Amino acid sequence: MSDNFKAIVINQEGENFSREIKEINKAFLGEGDVLVKIDFSDLNFKDALILNNGGKLVREFPRIPGIDFSGKVVESNSDKFNKDDDVILTGCRVGEVYHGGYSQYAKVKKEFLVKTPKGISNKEAMILGTAGFTSMLCAFAIKAREEILLGDKVNDVLVTGATGGVGSIAVMVLSKLGYNVTAVTGKVDQADTLKKLGASSIIDRKEFEGEPKLLGKSIWDGVVDTVGGNILAHAISQTKHSGIVAACGNAGGIKLNTNIMPFILRGVKLWGIDSIAVGMKRREFVWSQVNNLIDFNILNETVKVVSMNELLELFPKMLKGQLSGRIVVDVNK
Template sequence: MMLGTAGFTALLCSFAVKAKEELLLGEKVKDVLVTGATGGVGSIAVMILSKMGYDVHAVTGKKDKNDYLKGLGAKNIIDRKEFEGESKLLEKGVWDGVVDTVGGAALTKIFAQTKPGGIVAACGNAGGIKINTNVMPFIIRGVKLWGIDSSGSSIKRREFVWGEAAKLIDFSKVKSFTKELSFTELLETYPKLLKGEFFGRAIVNPNK
């Protein structure tokens, strides 16, 4: 339960980003962006991608969590405000891959900043379900939007991903940022999640 769907989703996202190396026949992934990096999926993704050997750039609005993110393996911390506002059709390509746990308007700028052949693994919508983008990143740079549907994964994929978990996840660290909530506490916590005021992993204990 410590990993649950959040851990499984983080693993799927990370392997989607890594797939660039296979799809482009050996072209290495180096710089990877993770949005919503202090959340359950984001925190575990930062850890996994760092263990994979990538330079992880973690996006957060929580300035007091820089040390927390660096402890998980983030090389660089970026304020989420950097992804607000208007975006050009294409901007300087910075990211080899992206794990986006937020969705919404920031994706427009993220697509524009993704390098040729880069993969954006999208798994969340706390920032909104709509995106306003254009075709240029996809037809000029070959950027790929990879939707992550954890519930629809095949048994074969599940077996592979869970088999890799022990190599890529520090379970003691996951335990340190996991909070056990009662149903009452969940109702109090959910609005904080939507406002970006909660960090880490939340598990509901129906017996609490």
Template sequence: MKFSALKINKHEENIALNIEETTIDALSQGEVVIQVAYSSVNYKDSLAVKQNGGVIRTYPMIPGIDLSGTVLSSQDDRFKKSDKVLVTGYGLGVTQTGGFAQIARVPAEWIVPLPDNLTLKEAMLFGTAGFTAALSIQALEQHGLPQNKEATILVTGASGGVGSLAIAMLKKLGYGNIIALSRKKTVTDSLKKIGATKVLLLDEFIPEKIKPLAKQAIDFAIDTVGGEVTCALLSQLSYGGSIAICGNAAGIKLNTTVLPFILRGTNLLGIDSVNVPMNQRVAIWQRLATDLNVSQQALTNEISLEELSTIFDQLQSGTHHGRTIVKMK
């Protein structure tokens, strides 16, 4: 059986991206074959298709770190034909042929049964971005967030997939003081519509010189970008405050001091969405189907496999907004 897939090939030092006809035999090994209904596009996917992006090291490869679909066949008793399932993270689209294809083959231990209250489309409205946003919120909940519904919560990279979903989720949970941080003036209205009470531009937030300690202005933060933004956040974090950090779009270096930690008792909480144990993974997806289900509020764009290159360009240039899902034909 032939089907379409987006393939990355490397010729000497050049990366080539093409939609090709392929077969199941060309896919990575795994116990379960899935008819892919939807995938989604993440910042990591845009790095995967970039020259020296540091994500994919073995070629050819089918990228796509997320997928939802229906089981076609299974060699594992946990899954049977027609089961609706989703997969995010692990090595999908990195070391294992991924979600930008009409058919995927994956290890059974990576698969999450689709929660009852979610459709296959809604699962990819969330995807890795929504999963990461939910993990970040959970980490803050474990560090005092639920005790203060009026806490000042700042979300960086607010117009991106993780940031915009985090804002909508926090709003749904009843938090009333959500600050969105973005470098794009054009997204102010859309961010307020999904739950932000205030929108700050990046140059308004980051001072010319970041002090080790500044005025305490933020109680909690979800930081999707890293770099200089994280440093500015740490200096303004309130006593006992926490930052959940889950991205590095603004850089991987952290030029800070120990002072926010030893003088204000702050917490910098690392969020990994790739290798989360299955029991925690299922629990988070259950929340995405219930108390964190903001699929109706999500800033969403639906495309075909053929339109992916344009979205990669937008992600790499910083002009992409919200979530883009890929519908497989």
């Protein structure tokens, strides 16, 4: 490998927070079992929080941010990974506690890596990234209703924050599972894109912003919520008997003002989703399902590829809810 390479480095000295693209060398990366030459990273909501001010997630500085990456193995101390293997890393607190993916190289623990499944490219792996991985975890949580209820079919599902990374991929995955998907969005002008992804109807987010009823009309067998707050409370109040609400996000706030009635009168299940502490068997299973559940020809239309420089200009828009679809970062651009 070349001695010096480029990475985004964030730093905190007293009150001063900085983020810049620096020339660094391998020694900066510290310890790890596998050295990876990174092809692509991506932008998730958590990345935007970290790039903004560390997001109270980064405790030690300087740090290379970027919670995901894909690339090729350069050196390996693990029997599982050989030179030139394509690999994916999502989450695992890389970019927070460990150096992350906004870099041309990364050195990480072998337990964090998954081999890129056959049939998908390293770019496609980052079109998904943590957002896609999480949306699949949410979709499988909803599908579990069919197993829990011994065959009762899931029909109608709701996705909130639908134009976001997790939301847009959840729309596609749920429709590929054969469900009738309704998308809640603040960007109703993007209805056509959401329909191409697989949504059959669109609800304006405004309808979900007021005070929810104790029990609303029962409509949804399953919900993927990426927003939290009143939007999640509305979704819970409209969930059918024994429905599953997969709650993974807080793009709209961390509070949840709900009541006990949907849970005791309708047996609604609120299922928290965490994409970090996921065992290797489950990780590999989720990635193995990508070929069945994702149509990259369609998803590609929602993707923008940016350089690390462009990323530093763009990320604040994510915190203001002004982005849609997925941002892929080409670290070699």
